[in-house]
Amino acid sequence: MNGAQAVVAALAREGVETIFGYPGGAIMPLYDALFEHPVRHVLVRHEAAAAFAASGYARTSGRVGVCCATSGPGATNLVTGLLDAMMDSVPVVAITGQVRSELMGTDGFQEADVCAITQPITKRNMIVANANDIARTIAEAFALARRGRPGPVLIDIPNDVLKAAVKDVTDPPVKPFAREGAGPRASDAAVSDAVARIRSARRPVAIIGGGVRAGSVDLYRMFTAMLGLPHAATINALGAAAPGDPSYLGMLGMHGLKAANKAVQRADLIVALGMRFDDRVTGKPDRFAREATVIHADIDATEFNKIIGADVSLHGDLRDTLRALIDELAQGHVPRFDDWAAEARLLGGPLPSDRVDGKVLSATDVLDRVFAALPPDAIVTTDVGQHQMWSAQRARPADPRKYATSAGLGAMGFGFPAAIGAQFAHPATPVFAVVGDGGFQMCLPELATLRRYNVPVKIVLIDNQNLGMVRQWQELFFSERYSATNLADNPDFAAIARAYGIDAYVLDSPAGADDVIARFVNSRGPALLHCACHPTENVWPMIPAGMTVDDLMEARA
């Protein structure tokens, strides 16, 4: 067995079935080991897509996503995807080839110090200098990617190490500190304090974040239901609320629903669960929920008091924390907040929109129809921009793992390859990628990946011939100076899809839209729905950056 074979054997021991990557010189021994091996390698057409696909796989399955690339440019092309995984706490392991050990530091061909480059954007990275360390290193990498607050880990392996002889290690000696063990747990005193504050609150609101994806959905629904607690979600927690839950107020934040934002602003207690008070959620921090005390639960202690001060910090796994809160509540008076929840719902109203006359296709109208037509078990990924916010306002996923978007990083080019990853994780589940014309053009070559593996991802392309979100900000905040946002010279996307052998449906007017959407949704195999939409429709409501719900805009001035 050589080092590369040890890598593949270690991946198999971790239960890895699929990895996403792109070959090159330094990593060729690994590709040789993958040849005809049960661990399936999916050839993407750009390494960035490998990282995003691994993220989509991990986000929708809860398993570790794996990607690989060669040294130098292959490794650096993974960088954006790794940062995206870091920002959104997604467990991803990246394996990169490195130039031969004796060439490291000589500016060798395709040499890059990828460990230095990725140090700030991974939980950890490691260079494997000895092939006999491969099995242990990979076991540690998976443990670290999964454990606590999940995130990306990179393993860099020089070409000669991949080729070196190694003894067959079936039970790698993982250091004790890398083994799964008891994590932090919120103290009994903190839980009691939190429950006392909930019992005495008059207008509490829960905010659920991406931490709910770590197996906490059932307990979160139980917690909010036992109290009739009004609650809102960050974009990473869409799907946390039980379907039809009347106390759920929708997404919070810059383009969140009015009821959610206003209820938070009126709250006297915020119960923040597995969320990190991103600036897109809080706006101006010192004016966020001014009347509220804050209970903050998170697995990452560094999140406490980072943006918003916490009156009670519950440090631990969210599942354990929710169970403790529920148990403590159940031992005494369980307050009900139904009246406040009803009042909070009335703070909202229908989503404002810019829809124009009936002859031009409206992106929000299309998305309303698309989401109404999706199967209930569908997985949706989105790219970044206006369509991302319109989708987040409208989507009602059955579970947070049914919805994946680049939230913290906002990386354009994410949505389509993430859908490919999601589809490999869930071969029998319908997967839809909602993308814009800007982001889609960052990953067009992945149409070849769809075709090669006949991945039945359905792409909903919202084409408004603009980098729409930037255009919106230019309209509102830069005196309508539309610098570098016009994409009126877009290509014929349907023709491109067909050139790759992908079925394409074109929607360019509201007439017959439902019929076209139904045929697209129910089609077999991969397909593109090209929606030629009005170029200047904006996302409403909007809280301008650094401001509060008091400054909420619902239409052009």
Place this chain on the structure above:
Amino acid sequence: MTCDLTLRDVRSVARIVNLAHRFNCRITHVQAAVGELETSARFAFDGPPVALTRLRAQIDRIIAYESVA
């Protein structure tokens, strides 16, 4: 702000220096002694309280991740 740290990965010294620079904190002292398994490091920083608080939180995160592997 002074931090006495035990680091499993000596590279974290460089990471902490870079973070201080990023947060516009002045590094007034760095001392590191590298052992077989751990590195003992002492840092001293000056800067606005908000920046120092943020730096301390990031250092805590580095140490938390090191404690796993």
